[in-house]
Each structure stands twice: as structure tokens, then as C-alpha cells.
Amino acid sequence: MLARNSERLASLKEELSTSTNKIHFISCDVSDYDQCKAAYDIVKGEFGSIDIAILNAGIGLNSSLSIPHREVAINTMGINYFGIVNFGHILFPYFREKGSGEFIGVSSMADVRGFEGSGIYCSSKSAASTYLESARAELRRYGVRVMTIKPGFVDTNMTKKNKHPMPFIMDATKAARLIYKAINGKKNSYSFPWQTRFGSYLLSILPDTVYDKLATLRGDIGQ
Numbered sequence: 769m770l771a772r773n774s775e776r777l778a779s780l781k782e783e784l785s786t787s788t789n790k791i792h793f794i795s796c797d798v799s800d801y802d803q804c805k806a807a808y809d810i811v812k813g814e815f816g817s818i819d820i821a822i823l824n825a826g827i828g829l830n831s832s833l834s835i836p837h838r839e840v841a842i843n844t845m846g847i848n849y850f851g852i853v854n855f856g857h858i859l860f861p862y863f864r865e866k867g868s869g870e871f872i873g874v875s876s877m878a879d880v881r882g883f884e885g886s887g888i889y890c891s892s893k894s895a896a897s898t899y900l901e902s903a904r905a906e907l908r909r910y911g912v913r914v915m916t917i918k919p920g921f922v923d924t925n926m927t928k929k930n931k932h933p934m935p936f937i938m939d940a941t942k943a944a945r946l947i948y949k950a951i952n953g954k955k956n957s958y959s960f961p962w963q964t965r966f967g968s969y970l971l972s973i974l975p976d977t978v979y980d981k982l983a984t985l986r987g988d989i990g991q
């Protein structure tokens with residue numbers, strides 16, 4: 769388990785530990801390549817081999833593009849996009865050589881269009897989704913599975929601060945169970961809940977002129 773806050777990781781380890789599993793946690797900022805590489809070396813050294821990596825780290829925020837926003841964009845891309853790229857850079861060659869491996873990236877259905885007030889988050893997630901899709905196409909022939917998870921709204925620390933409506937928001941435990949089932953089911957891509965997936969599909973096929981008119985009415989559909 770990797771994240772920046774080691775105290776929370778320690779308490780999660782305590783909660784999840786049983787006599788039959790072995791859980792390690794490492795404090796790691798996924799936007800920092802050197803920390804990702806150091807974490808990979810520790811895990812590889814401790815467990816010998818890596819079979820699956822779940823790239824879930826992300827930050828979500830509402831941000832206006834009509835005020836200066838470069839720092840926010842760099843920070844968000846650093847985590848939501850480069851957090852995945854950093855591990856792709858390390859793990860794809862390793863999985864390719866091994867002839868197996870699973871790389872599961874958590875993106876969002878917010879990748880579908882640019883929403884007002886979420887331009888930075890949406891663009892970080894569309895970059896992540898496209899990167900994962902290309903990796904899937906390229907690495908399949910080497911026995912490597914690349915999967916994209918796209919949640920709609922889930923009730924977590926990220927969404928607690930939101931003031932706007934969050935249609936079909938899902939309990940985090942239920943979302944985790946669905947993600948776990950989808951990973952075991954060997955899907956390539958999994959978007960949930962179905963209502964948001966359907967709404968995203970409709971948005972994706974709207975002509976730009978129609979979407980532009982609707983978008984000014986306010987339209988976030990996911991974090």
C-alpha cells in the first residue's frame with residue numbers, strides 16, 4: 769500500500785492484517801518519480817515478484833479556469849496523470865519481460881467531456897484514460913493486462929467537500945466491492961454505476977455545439 773500519510777497506512781494495515789496475509793506500506797508521493805522507483809525496489813526486494821498494481825491515488829478539486837491556475841494544473845497532472853505514468857514507466861518493461869502482469873488504473877467518467885469548474889480534474893483524467901487505453905493496446909501482445917476503472921460519484925473524503933449535486937453517489941464499500949469483482953472478472957474497462965455510465969455515453973455523442981450550450985448550465989457528473 770502506497771500513499772503519503774503513513775499514519776493512515778499504519779492503521780489500515782492493522783485493520784486488514786490477518787495471520788495469512790503480509791501487508792507492507794510505504795510512504796510515497798506518486799508524483800515524484802524517484803519515490804515511485806524506490807517503492808518499486810522495496811516491494812520487488814521484499815516479495816520477489818509483482819503480479820498486480822492498482823494505481824488509485826488521485827486528487828479532485830473544483831477549479832476555475834478564469835483565474836490563474838497553472839500551479840493547480842501542474843499539481844493535479846503530477847498526481848492523477850504522472851502518478852500513473854511513473855509506474856507505467858517502471859512496470860510496463862518489467863511486466864513485458866516477465867510475460868505477465870496486471871496494471872489497473874483508476875480514472876473517472878469525468879474524462880468524457882470538459883465540465884465547467886472541473887477543467888483541470890477532467891483533463892487530468894482524460895489524459896490518464898487515454899494513456900491507459902494506449903497501454904492496453906500495446907501491451908496485450910506481451911501478456912500484460914491494462915485495465916481502466918472509471919467511477920462515478922463515490923462517497924469518500926474527496927467528495928465530502930463538494931457542494932454541487934452528486935447524482936447516484938455510491939457508498940465507498942459498495943464501490944470497492946464492485947471494483948474488486950471487476951478486476952477479478954478480467955474486464956478491460958469498468959465504469960459504474962450504470963446510470964452515470966449511460967449519462968456519460970449520451971454526453972460523449974452530443975455534437976460540440978449542443979454540448980457547449982448545455983455545459984454553460986453547469987454540468988459536473990463525476991469527481
Ligand SMILES: NC(=O)c1ccc[n+]([C@@H]2O[C@H](COP(=O)([O-])OP(=O)(O)OC[C@H]3O[C@@H](n4cnc5c(N)ncnc54)[C@H](OP(=O)(O)O)[C@@H]3O)[C@@H](O)[C@H]2O)c1
Nearest residue numbers: 771772773797798824825826876919921922924925926991
Ligand atoms: N470519489 C469519487 O467520486 C471519485 C469518482 C471518480 C474517480 N475517483 C478516483 O478514485 C481515486 C480514489 O479517490 P477517492 O475518492 O478514494 O479519494 P480520497 O478519499 O481523497 O483518497 C485519495 C487517495 O489517494 C492518495 N493520494 C493522493 N495524492 C497522492 C500522492 N501524491 N501520492 C500518493 N498517494 C496519494 C491519498 O493518500 P494520501 O493523502 O495519504 O497520499 C488517498 O489514499 C482517485 O484517483 C479519484 O480521482 C473518485
